[in-house]
Amino acid sequence: MAKINGNFQKLPGSYLFTETARRASAYAAAHPDKKLIKLGIGDVTQPLVPSVIKALHEAVDEMGHKSTFKGYGPDFGYDFLIDAIVKNDYEARGVKIGKDEVFISDGAKSDCANISDIFDIDNTVAVCDPVYPVYVDTNAMAGRAGDFGNDGRWTNLVYMPCTEENCFTPSIPSKVPDIIYLCFPNNPTGAVATKEQLKAWVDYANRNGSVILFDSAYEAYISDPSIPHSIYEIDGAAECAIEFRSYSKTAGFTGTRCSYTVVPKALMRGGVSLNWLWGRRQSTRFNGTAYIIQKAAAAIYTEQGKKETRAVIDYYMNNARIIREGLSKVGLQVFGGINAPYIWVKTPGGMGSWDFFDRLLDKANVVTTPGAGFGPSGEGYIRLTAFGDAESAAEAVERIVRNL
Numbered sequence: 001m002a003k004i005n006g007n008f009q010k011l012p013g014s015y016l017f018t019e020t021a022r023r024a025s026a027y028a029a030a031h032p033d034k035k036l037i038k039l040g041i042g043d044v045t046q047p048l049v050p051s052v053i054k055a056l057h058e059a060v061d062e063m064g065h066k067s068t069f070k071g072y073g074p075d076f077g078y079d080f081l082i083d084a085i086v087k088n089d090y091e092a093r094g095v096k097i098g099k100d101e102v103f104i105s106d107g108a109k110s111d112c113a114n115i116s117d118i119f120d121i122d123n124t125v126a127v128c129d130p131v132y133p134v135y136v137d138t139n140a141m142a143g144r145a146g147d148f149g150n151d152g153r154w155t156n157l158v159y160m161p162c163t164e165e166n167c168f169t170p171s172i173p174s175k176v177p178d179i180i181y182l183c184f185p186n187n188p189t190g191a192v193a194t195k196e197q198l199k200a201w202v203d204y205a206n207r208n209g210s211v212i213l214f215d216s217a218y219e220a221y222i223s224d225p226s227i228p229h230s231i232y233e234i235d236g237a238a239e240c241a242i243e244f245r246s247y248s249k250t251a252g253f254t255g256t257r258c259s260y261t262v263v264p265k266a267l268m269r270g271g272v273s274l275n276w277l278w279g280r281r282q283s284t285r286f287n288g289t290a291y292i293i294q295k296a297a298a299a300i301y302t303e304q305g306k307k308e309t310r311a312v313i314d315y316y317m318n319n320a321r322i323i324r325e326g327l328s329k330v331g332l333q334v335f336g337g338i339n340a341p342y343i344w345v346k347t348p349g350g351m352g353s354w355d356f357f358d359r360l361l362d363k364a365n366v367v368t369t370p371g372a373g374f375g376p377s378g379e380g381y382i383r384l385t386a387f388g389d390a391e392s393a394a395e396a397v398e399r400i401v402r403n404l
């Protein structure tokens with residue numbers, strides 16, 4: 001008899017965004033006359049930019065001709081995209097990354113989850129609290145998290161609280177973890193980390209042999225020039241960090257799917273190269289991102305593509321401003337939304353996150369994400385995204401304010 005992976009049975013309820021979508025759909029089905037504004041999951045709403053659409057059309061045409069048709073691509077991505085990444089995302093910031101350190105993929109979510117494969121089960125994992133639930137759930141599925149307690153914490157994970165008191169940036173934990181997930185600009189709080197803060201993490205990881213898994217999916221939203229976009233802007237990071245990047249939020253690829261992960265060759269543990277391990281994993285389990293999609297991603301790096309994607313990011317960040325200012329004006333405590341597309345809002349009167357979520361759904365017809373869904377320290381907050389359209393952002397603010 002086949003035995004299932006029992007770790008799945010330890011997972012509480014459903015995946016956060018499945019549950020919020022379920023509640024929103026149930027409400028919509030019961031109230032077909034109400035118009036919901038969705039500021040819950042961070043899904044983009046603006047169409048792909050013209051440069052990307054043009055590249056997609058051209059690549060589709062290539063696939064229709066024998067002389068330009070492509071079958072399987074190179075295991076880790078086409079040179080045209082990797083070259084553009086190395087030059088624009090790294091060299092332009094004074095960071096040297098080798099072409100063979102970049103692995104093209106179909107999403108930072110999958111890579112953040114799949115990276116778990118290359119680590120022994122017997123590693124202690126540290127996560128921020130609140131945190132993007134994928135890091136936690138995938139370690140639980142692998143059997144690395146222990147058991148889920150009544151306090152909302154997994155017994156074997158090290159939680160690093162990110163609270164108003166520490167400006168939502170974690171302190172170095174007293175128990176040394178082997179693997180440390182960091183995400184800046186942060187999902188869900190919208191906090192950013194300075195060079196000095198990241199340097200402290202890099203030094204700590206190098207001192208202790210830990211590995212930092214650095215999710216920089218939202219780096220394109222940084223406007224403050226002093227804030228690092230990549231962990232590799234920090235000396236020593238190539239010896240201790242893996243970085244995940246995504247085109248989902250940078251260029252509206254949530255439905256198009258393309259991302260990449262950087263695993264430096266200098267990153268070794270137990271005498272083994274993590275670059276080799278990840279390459280071995282990817283070449284065995286993944287057949288690469290579609291040629292047409294990689295062509296679309298490369299178009300973002302042209303001068304025109306850069307201008308067009310910048311305009312969309314500015315559009316979303318204007319929504320962030322509308323939400324931030326509108327909610328602050330009525331006395332709500334609002335965080336993030338300056339160098340990040342997420343706005344982290346304290347619930348009024350100490351209301352529970354899920355209660356406030358339900359209240360906003362029911363009374364304001366606005367879908368948010370309850371902070372408690374991101375971890376125990378997220379209790380008492382909700383998260384709003386800036387990825388709606390401008391009219392909806394303004395209307396959502398009005399409706400929330402009317403229904404506080």
Ligand code: MLT
Pocket residue numbers: 040041042043109132187248
């Ligand atoms: C979020 O809302 O946190 C993100 O959209 C989820 C994701 O990127 O998978």
